[in-house]
Amino acid sequence: MEVEYLSDGLRIAIMWPSLIVVTSMPAVSPRKSKKRKPLRGSLARYRNRIVEVLGEARGQRVMIRSIHDDGVERRTAVKWTSLAPLETELF
Template structure:
């Protein structure tokens, strides 16, 4: 279970290549988008890769253990 400090959203725009959690996926930050959004790359259950602009507040840092 995540502690309260690990549930806090990322407050600053992370550098390109940062790995983070978005909903139930692990994503890679590709760069800034407009406003408080960043572009992310994620792999979905069907194996397709998708690029998406998401609000920075919805990104969470990874826990200390990935798997």
């Protein structure tokens, strides 16, 4: 089966030499595709560290707590869009 996607959102599937199916692509809700702020107390990934979200700060930023390479615990304000959710494993 060959599938082609057209620029106007249509999908063409060629199933048999004589059978062509044209369907529209499902609309993606902008609300679902938008990244959401992490909840207080949740774990996230920031750069190469796993951090804990402490709460909201000013200007689309959140306060995080992390332990740096030197072993010192630091609290930092970072943009919440730069936080990534954790995968299924911590390390």
